[in-house]
Every structure is written in C-alpha cells, then in structure tokens.
Amino acid sequence: MxxxxxxxxxxxxxxxxxxxxxxxxxxxxxxxQKKLFEKEINGKQTTLFTLQNKNGMKVxxxxxxxxxxxxxxxxxxxxxxxxxxxxxxxxxYVKGSKSFGATVxxxxxxxxxxxxxxxxxxxxxxxxxxxxxIHGGPDGFYSKVFDAKEVETAEGKVVxxxxxxxxxxxxxxxxxxxxxxxxxxxxxxxxxxxxxxxxKPTVLNVTNHSYFNLxxxxxxxxxxxxxxxxxxxxxEVANKEMIPTGVYRNILxxxxxxxxxxxxxxxxxxxxxxxxxxxxxxxxxxxxxxxKGELSFAASAYEPENGRFMEVYTTEPSVQFFTGNSLNGSxxxxxGVAYAKRTGFCFETQHLPDSPNHPNFPSTVLRxxxxxxxxxxxxxxxx
Numbered sequence: 001m002x003x004x005x006x007x008x009x010x011x012x013x014x015x016x017x018x019x020x021x022x023x024x025x026x027x028x029x030x031x032x033q034k035k036l037f038e039k040e041i042n043g044k045q046t047t048l049f050t051l052q053n054k055n056g057m058k059v060x061x062x063x064x065x066x067x068x069x070x071x072x073x074x075x076x077x078x079x080x081x082x083x084x085x086x087x088x089x090x091x092x093y094v095k096g097s098k099s100f101g102a103t104v105x106x107x108x109x110x111x112x113x114x115x116x117x118x119x120x121x122x123x124x125x126x127x128x129x130x131x132x133x134i135h136g137g138p139d140g141f142y143s144k145v146f147d148a149k150e151v152e153t154a155e156g157k158v159v160x161x162x163x164x165x166x167x168x169x170x171x172x173x174x175x176x177x178x179x180x181x182x183x184x185x186x187x188x189x190x191x192x193x194x195x196x197x198x199x200k201p202t203v204l205n206v207t208n209h210s211y212f213n214l215x216x217x218x219x220x221x222x223x224x225x226x227x228x229x230x231x232x233x234x235x236e237v238a239n240k241e242m243i244p245t246g247v248y249r250n251i252l253x254x255x256x257x258x259x260x261x262x263x264x265x266x267x268x269x270x271x272x273x274x275x276x277x278x279x280x281x282x283x284x285x286x287x288x289x290x291x292k293g294e295l296s297f298a299a300s301a302y303e304p305e306n307g308r309f310m311e312v313y314t315t316e317p318s319v320q321f322f323t324g325n326s327l328n329g330s331x332x333x334x335x336g337v338a339y340a341k342r343t344g345f346c347f348e349t350q351h352l353p354d355s356p357n358h359p360n361f362p363s364t365v366l367r368x369x370x371x372x373x374x375x376x377x378x379x380x381x382x383x
Contacts, residue, residue: 048061053184055186056080063145065093065098065101066144075306076382083212085100097331100331101210103142104348107136109320109353112354117357132241132243137171139170156184156185175199187379196366199368201366210378223264224305227261227262227302227321228300230288230298231318233251235284244354255270256275264323284352286318287316309383314374315374324342327343
C-alpha cells in the first residue's frame with residue numbers, strides 16, 4: 001500500500017468517524033430534548049417528534065396542542081438557528097402561552113360576542129377576548145393532547161396527529177373527528193395538512209399559530225423583515241376588539257399594502273385607523289386566488305441581515321399577518337430572553353374572523369358527509 005492510498009484511506013476513516021460522531025451527538029441531543037416533553041396530561045402521554053432532511057433543516061413537534069416546537073433553518077452562510085418562539089419543556093408550554101406553535105381550533109381567530117347561529121340554532125361559546133371568543137376559547141385544541149404517530153411514506157417521515165372533539169365541547173356542535181399531519185420535504189418545505197369530519201352541522205376554522213423570528217428565536221424585533229402579502233384587501237375591523245365589520249377594505253397604496261415588498265416596521269405605527277386598532281398589523285388579508293381552494297402563494301418574509309427567506313402557500317382564503325403587538329415580556333422563551341413586543345410574527349392561514357356571523361364571507365360550515373381539507377406550506381430558503 002503506497003502513501004497516497006494510506007492517506008486516502010485515513011481520510012475516509014476520519015471523515016466516517018466525524019460523521020458518526022455528529023450523528024451520535026444529534027441522536028443524543030434529540031433523546032435529551034425528547035425527555036423534557038414526556039409527561040402525562042389528563043391521562044394521555046405527551047412526547048416530542050423530530051423531522052429532519054438532508055439539508056440539515058430540523059423540525060420538532062409535540063402532540064400537546066399539535067405544537068411546532070423548533071424549526072432549525074440555515075442562513076446564507078449555512079449557520080443554523082431556531083427561528084420559532086416557544087419553550088424548552090412541556091411544563092413551560094402547559095404553564096405559558098398556549099398559542100406558541102399551536103394547532104388552533106375549533107375556530108381560529110375571533111367570533112363576536114362569543115356566539116353564532118347555525119340553521120336557526122344559537123350557540124354560546126366561552127368568552128376569552130373581551131366580550132368575544134378567540135381561538136376556540138381557553139380550552140381549545142392548543143390545550144389538548146393529540147393521539148400521534150410517525151408514519152414512513154415514499155416522501156419521508158410524516159407525523160400524524162388525531163383528536164376527537166366531543167359534541168358541545170367549548171360550545172361547538174357536533175362530534176368532530178380531526179387530523180393534522182406534518183411533513184418536512186427535501187425542498188425545506190414544512191407541509192401541514194388538516195382534515196376533519198363531523199356528525200352534526202358545525203363551524204370549523206383551523207390554523208397554526210407559530211411565531212417566527214428569522215434572525216433567530218430571542219434575537220430582538222422582527223420589524224426589519226421585508227414582507228409580501230398576496231392580497232388587495234383586508235377584512236376591515238370596527239375597533240380595538242378587532243371584529244370585522246363585514247366590509248372588504250381595499251388597502252392598495254395604504255400603509256397595509258404589501259403587494260410589493262415592504263419593510264414591516266416602515267409604517268407599522270402610521271396614523272391609519274386599522275393600525276391604530278390593532279397596535280400594528282393583526283389583520284386578515286383576503287388572498288388573490290384564481291379559484292376557490294387552490295394551493296397558491298399567500299405571503300413571504302425576508303430577513304436582510306442573514307438572508308433567510310420564508311414563503312407561505314395555502315388552500316385557505318385568507319392569511320392573518322400578526323406582528324406580535326401583544327407580546328409584552330411576560331413570557332420568557334427558550335434562550336432565556338423575554339418575548340417583548342414585536343419579537344415574533346405570525347402568518348396564520350385560515351378563513352376570516354367571525355365568518356359565522358357574516359354571510360358574505362367564505363363559509364366555515366361543515367356538515368355530515370363532507371370532508372374538511374386544508375393545506376399550508378411553510379417553505380424556507382436563502383437569498
């Protein structure tokens with residue numbers, strides 16, 4: 001064996017050892033993190049699931065509230081960072097804000113006066129947002145332990161979660177059989193699919209309520225991101241309760257026009273009634289679509305400091321762009337930093353707020369024999 005051959009073999013051995021060491025370290029870290037999410041809540045076991053692709057992107061999920069816990073993505077220099085606000089343990093998720101990373105239902109966003117009428121029957125919901133109901137009430141999907149499992153598919157591993165919401169839970173009619181699945185592709189796409197059926201007429205509006213910070217979790221305000229939202233109008237709100245008036249307000253050439261890239265903080269405090277009501281952006285944009293239910297581009301965010309770029313595609317008719325105006329430092333996150341105002345943003349793909357009380361809005365009614373289907377994709381890259 002000559003010196004060159006020996007050198008090559010030695011390099012392979014060293015490289016193999018390094019890869020094995022890194023792989024073992026990752027497995028150990030995953031196991032250690034998983035232990036922090038194992039707990040019995042209301043007689044059901046919680047745990048942590050990990051999805052990872054060949055690009056180094058990693059997503060972790062817990063079946064407590066169908067929550068996304070971490071999203072690790074690279075920047076333009078290949079540096080990985082967790083870009084999701086949240087906590088390090090299941091106990092912190094139980095004690096803290098229920099919405100971080102959560103699957104939200106039965107009805108995402110607000111329902112005015114916590115009541116709606118369906119087929120001439122009035123339904124009373126819990127009040128948890130002024131006089132209104134938000135995100136399904138204080139005991140919504142985000143506080144439930146889902147049945148969950150990992151499934152191997154031709155496209156890779158998928159985490160499937162299932163929950164049966166009994167008839168009358170939080171005031172909503174019908175026994176709802178609900179499923180949400182999460183898949184990470186080699187294109188750095190996190191694909192979220194929702195399906196549901198009911199045994200009685202009901203209303204349903206679900207979303208994922210992740211707070212993103214493309215600088216990295218705990219790295220300050222998000223007002224420097226460059227945002228695009230594919231909508232010409234919003235569901236106009238009446239006042240600081242953020243309940244829609246029923247009017248689609250055209251927002252082109254206003255401080256809320258994101259048809260072309262706009263820095264989020266440029267006009268966030270402009271003297272414009274809708275921004276005054278929300279304390280910043282917290283509105284539902286009506287998405288431009290060629291046909292109902294098509295999977296199409298909704299929004300994007302670009303962080304110029306590190307090049308991280310996020311795109312959102314959805315079958316839903318609307319996206320709620322929220323700039324974390326209500327974050328107030330009362331929640332301390334993974335890195336030990338308090339989440340102050342505007343340190344995270346949300347792209348909540350959904351139907352419009354208070355749709356059951358506005359016949360002109362796209363319907364959220366689900367009836368027996370129908371299957372609710374919805375897909376949202378969060379795609380990450382650099383530029």
